[in-house]
Amino acid sequence: MKKKYKIIIFVIIGYAVIALLANHELNSITNESRPHGSQTDTPELTRNNYLMGFLNEYRSSYDVTYYDINIDFDIQQKSIDGFVTIKAKSLVDIDTLQVDLAKNLGITKIIHENNSVQYSREEDAVMVMFNKTINKDTLFDFTVHYSGKPQGADNPPWSGGFTWAKDKNDRDWIAVSCEGEGARIWWPNKDHITEEPDSVRMAFTVPSNLVSVGNGQLRSVVESEDNKTTYEWFINNPINNYNISVQIGNYVTVQDTFIKNSRVHYMDHYVLDYNEEVGKNYFLQAKEVIRFYEKYFGEYQWWNDGYKLIEVPYLGMEHQSAVTYGNGFSIYNGLRSDSWPMYGVMDPLIIHETGHEWFGNSVTAIDPTHIWIHEGLQVYSEALYFEDKFDSYPVSIDYLKSIKPRIQNKIPIVGPENENYWALNGDTYMKGAWVMHTLRSTINNDPIWFEILKEFMIENAKGHVSTEDFFNKVKEKTGTDYSYFSEQYFYSPNQPELEYYQTDFNFYYKWNNVNDSFIMPIDLLVNGIEKRVLPNKEFESIDISKHSTIEIMDWKFYVKPIQKK
Ligand SMILES: [Zn+2]
Numbered sequence: 322m323k324k325k326y327k328i329i330i331f332v333i334i335g336y337a338v339i340a341l342l343a344n345h346e347l348n349s350i351t352n353e354s355r356p357h358g359s360q361t362d363t364p365e366l367t368r369n370n371y372l373m374g375f376l377n378e379y380r381s382s383y384d385v386t387y388y389d390i391n392i393d394f395d396i397q398q399k400s401i402d403g404f405v406t407i408k409a410k411s412l413v414d415i416d417t418l419q420v421d422l423a424k425n426l427g428i429t430k431i432i433h434e435n436n437s438v439q440y441s442r443e444e445d446a447v448m449v450m451f452n453k454t455i456n457k458d459t460l461f462d463f464t465v466h467y468s469g470k471p472q473g474a475d476n477p478p479w480s481g482g483f484t485w486a487k488d489k490n491d492r493d494w495i496a497v498s499c500e501g502e503g504a505r506i507w508w509p510n511k512d513h514i515t516e517e518p519d520s521v522r523m524a525f526t527v528p529s530n531l532v533s534v535g536n537g538q539l540r541s542v543v544e545s546e547d548n549k550t551t552y553e554w555f556i557n558n559p560i561n562n563y564n565i566s567v568q569i570g571n572y573v574t575v576q577d578t579f580i581k582n583s584r585v586h587y588m589d590h591y592v593l594d595y596n597e598e599v600g601k602n603y604f605l606q607a608k609e610v611i612r613f614y615e616k617y618f619g620e621y622q623w624w625n626d627g628y629k630l631i632e633v634p635y636l637g638m639e640h641q642s643a644v645t646y647g648n649g650f651s652i653y654n655g656l657r658s659d660s661w662p663m664y665g666v667m668d669p670l671i672i673h674e675t676g677h678e679w680f681g682n683s684v685t686a687i688d689p690t691h692i693w694i695h696e697g698l699q700v701y702s703e704a705l706y707f708e709d710k711f712d713s714y715p716v717s718i719d720y721l722k723s724i725k726p727r728i729q730n731k732i733p734i735v736g737p738e739n740e741n742y743w744a745l746n747g748d749t750y751m752k753g754a755w756v757m758h759t760l761r762s763t764i765n766n767d768p769i770w771f772e773i774l775k776e777f778m779i780e781n782a783k784g785h786v787s788t789e790d791f792f793n794k795v796k797e798k799t800g801t802d803y804s805y806f807s808e809q810y811f812y813s814p815n816q817p818e819l820e821y822y823q824t825d826f827n828f829y830y831k832w833n834n835v836n837d838s839f840i841m842p843i844d845l846l847v848n849g850i851e852k853r854v855l856p857n858k859e860f861e862s863i864d865i866s867k868h869s870t871i872e873i874m875d876w877k878f879y880v881k882p883i884q885k886k
Pocket of ligand 1: 696
């Protein structure tokens, strides 16, 4: 067939597929492409986020088991040329499936069983139409060949893509970050948060004067005749697509070991050659972080892939088993250290991104709208780190108070599902942490609280969970249904207000700005003695003696005390 006719047929099939997909209700589609950033409004659903966020029949029909990623980097052109083999199991009979690749990257061909197959594209969705039906329960694979200039990063890691930088010696230094944007901005995959392959091979080809670093273990380094070198990396665990990363630069390794139960685990960190000395000393902190997380949240899950820190030209990111670091080797004066003080005992970036090996990488949100499970729990765990480190509950309060002014209360922490809505705004982090702190105070039983956290993390290791799953665990451990709490703090933007006033012999209090179902208790300090009360939506009171001093313990609960005028 002549190429021209072939293209026409592809276009016709493409429109048929689009028409099929467009059958769903799509009221408010805008051209908004960036799924997250500093949100104060829940974004409108775009056509692309509809295609990426929802597991339609062309996506739920198969389960990816393995990605084989091969990419050649042209650093001068800031472009990539690669092919990815996707191995999967069919869950139903399949004629057509959806795989995802950013629309700005060109596809040269898609191969299945040595033959080209047809495909059509709409936004970032690629509909692959096989030449014959793939029967249910078949292991099959297909390979997508593609190339182009991948999206650059505006403000990594929050607004991600490729960072094409230069190091202090004016040499190339490149890294990618794509949480929210999706791994499809640089390689084709089924780009949904619930789809994790069992293993991944990455072969990154770069000019021979540079080193390329991926996740997991380095398997081989092969230099070719054209002065290029291919670094082959392998991940032997399930992994979120956005955690798969590449870093390219003048790297050297600094080695460390983590010894546990007389087993030695090797940690091969990567830093730029001129930072070998500082890296060797500074990255020792990572071991203390891992020990802390193992104590409270269960075993590190990826020892067979190792653990390493990799220096990058942006702040950093939780790339699984390959945590990236760009905080300037500075406890106090790094980019992050300035805004997120850690009392001079820990690099805030190392603890935050390493903690994500538990919150996010091991226990993953079932939809990105529940991403407080990654970020809110992560920030909260940092408060617990200080409590443990200094053996002092007040230090954790002090830490939480330092982040409190960043809470906005404009939109709920959890938004819509199935819309590729990455709820990575400020309230997910800081309010998420405060809500966990408030829940601890409400439950008022620390041994149970710490069991809830640890069991939840261990039972769901390498799994996917929702907000409801977390509260089911809370209910199982406490015997109490805290859905009133979850509805108020996760699904409503409103901060409960405790309105109060005092007379000679009574202290009056009531809840404002709360859901009808809200029945949270709160603790008061009455002349220095803690007293728990159960406010309603109408004023109630306790008896007090004349001139009593009453404090509402708002350092334990995320509530706003308001004195009645
Ligand atoms: Zn984070």
